[in-house]
Amino acid sequence: MPDKIDILLLHTEADNQRLQSGNGWVVDFKSIFEKLLGELLGQKPHILLKSEHDTITAANLEDVHIIIPILSPDFIKSELCVETVKEFISINKENQECRIFKIIKSPLPSMSDLEMLHLFPSFPLYRHDTDLDEFVDYKNFYDPELKNEIWMKFTDLAFEVFENLKCVKGLESSKVKSIISGRSIYLAETAEDLQIQRNILKRELQRHGYTIYPSQALPEESGALKRKVKEEMDKCNVSIHLIGNSYGKAPIGSDKSVVDIQNQIAAEKSSELKDKNLFSRIIWISPWQTTAEDDHRTFIENIKRDLTLSEAEILEIPLEDFKGIIREEFIKVSIDKKVDIVTEKPQALNGNEIIYLIYDQIDAKEVTDIKSALTSEGFEVIIPSFEGDILNQRNRHINNLRTFDSAIIYQGKTNDQWVRMKALDLLKAPGYGRNKGIKNKLVLGQPTLKTDQFYSTNEIDVIKAENQTTGDALKSYFKEKADLLKP
Template sequence: MAFEIDVVIAFADRDNETASKNELGWVSQFKKFLELMLTQVLGEKPRIMLKGEFDSMVSPKMDNTAVLVSILSKDFIQSGQCLDHVETFYKVLESAPKNRNRVFKVFKTPLNLQQQPPRLRDLLGYEMYQLDPDSGEIREYTDYFSTEAERQYWMKMVDLAYDIYETLLFLRDTSSQSEVRSIYKRKTIYLAETGHDLSVQRNIIKRELQRHGYSVLPNQTLPGNASELERLVRRDLEECNLSIHLIGSAYGEIPEGADRSVVDLQNKFASEKSIKAKENKQEFTRLIWISPNMTHASERQKSFIDNIKRDVEAQEGAEILQTPLEDFKNIMREELLEAGEKKIIDSNTGRTIYLIHDKIDLVAIKPIVDLLEKSGFKVLLPSFEGELLALRQQHIDNLRSLDAAIIYKGKVNEQWVRMKALDLLKAPGFGRKKPIVAKAIVANTGSNLNVESFRSQNLRVIEGDEQRSIESLKSFLQEFNA
């Protein structure tokens, strides 16, 4: 089915206000970044429209909209007009085939379940605010390229972009739709919800599983009521033959009507599923990771962890590890490999460099490729021909297998460079088994790159004309070899 508009972003006007007319408001910045990421994965610029409270775009326009993104905040939930926009879109969906979620909720500020519009409560949310895990302080991002933003804001943005992308592919009547379905029709894994201290780590693992074609449950917000939560978790576990549990310092929220946290209850139900599976000679495995750093754990959390380690029943069908998270992820990958579900790239050569560049700079990078190959390195290059999904997968495979990376900035803008630098930061989430040894950006003279911000990401910036860049690269390669 063809739509006039790919994405409508509904928001409260106050959430897009700025101190200066020359600045972009929070929602406008969000639209800009989402558009950028969707352009990368779709291979074309998406049609995205903003819809404020008093926007004149009425129902007929909503009829031709593929996806609605609601920017949730206190102003949004207090605005009758914003809630009307959500209702209008849901009325459109009532007459549409119920084949895939087309509504996404983004949190500009935290809202508990009861504060959220009833229509949106069951949807998974994308938190786009800054949370200090120690103090619990909430702040809006002002520097979108800070280390904290790269860990939280951008990871959520990547997830949102890919989820919207999959929905758009599903809705478009193209041949690639069946390809996507076959890729994602694989093993289903239960990735248990965690305490707030491990939300980023859970997100990385979730994204890695999804990129390799696994369905990940739960795929909706867990209910705040104990009986509903039990029904939903048990139902989801029935669809899985593997569950993954990440246990950190935070005990987690206790649902209404329960005396145990959501984290604790999920582990309990999975343990019961293990016992039942064993009796019925069915396959069901659990991987439980316990953080080795428990400095801020409460007495209740320590007791919960001791019980997991001590209780034979709680250990049924489980492999329990208290190792660095990267080691746990390697074991998780091995578990999936044994099931014949995925292939891990062997990258022990120590001599592989991924030269990341845009198609527009294909000719300009040839001297660099020659230098790298003459220096004895295996050079990985991006591809630009073929199906978009296959190209993205090749990029991810390169990120997993490289030893060093060079980003080439020729005719592209700084935003493009930042996106590629962000991919390098996210490489562990794609399945890397070891650190990246060295990273550099090669740019022409006068590129006006913000050198300091890249240095903070351990990226060496090499600027100059072709001859000077080649000489500086030789020095970089000697240090790499050393």
């Protein structure tokens, strides 16, 4: 075997059950993950599978960069698997870098035997079946209706492991990395309603060489959490706080939420230093607080009041606008000025506005009229690719996500979950290398499409129209957005 193993996939034989593809669950997982990570690394990673029956010595574990345990009730019961994880942690106890990424294959009743894994990142790879109202395993990673949901989870994992593997192996990804790697940002943990947005922003900042803290999941006990936040924040010269419509959970032993505590510690640090060059705070507050509870409203009022006493910048603007400001402040300025790079924005050949019309292959005929209507209005229309294997289709999709100006998601015969996953892809576009804001996000849904706060919070417009009225609905929408949608 090679001197070093990039990744050890640790699993039980019971979790490698045969899928519809004919391969085992773990085997298919490895195949997909290996392709995605290989694209990021520019070379095939060395990934080794190990079940509880395969032997690996402590000396072998010393040659492992990263371990990915595939957690399940069977894994927790396996003494051999649990001992392997504990041995790896013991060998690397002096190493502060995250070297473990947990795959949660199915919900776990308890992790008392693996409590030491709490601080390491988790990636759930199961789904909630709304019809059965229960959590179920993925039976087919290539399921057409679930492929976007599944591949987004794989992409998240691949990016996180890639960033860590670069550090562990001492790889330099770009000229930018070496120039601005000393800049660290405390990107505060958020309530559940903004976790996706935080991850998107985190990934984009990391891509451009910033070190992001907290580096691990925060402790659950109040005292330990405060100490960890202070320790991590002391390494940074700026903190960014995203405050949505939820107050968030409180740690054990405190009546204040994690979001509140982090902001308080940042305010104290800012007050102590009294110099924005040494430490500054940027706070985004959702301009839509109609559903906020009393404790959350009080928290926001306190922030606004305390801003008169401490240096900070507060922004109550649409989230996309805020991300544009962050992009300008921390990415474009840092790169363009320090590296003397001029970023070329992708443009259509005729200079017109680019609209990404997103639809499923089963609706290809139904969108013909929509494409014609958009083209006749002067827009350049780009569409998904349905040729080649799923990886090639995903690559085309990611390239489109970097290019478009506005996007339209057409529901057609697909379900509500498909629509939501496509909408999430739009939100994650900056993490795929997009360097400009999104002007408009529109869902053309069926009358039965269930909409909730997710769409309004993320500034996604929704039009529910029968097929015969879709053209009229689009024309009306373009007219209302004429100030932004100008071909």
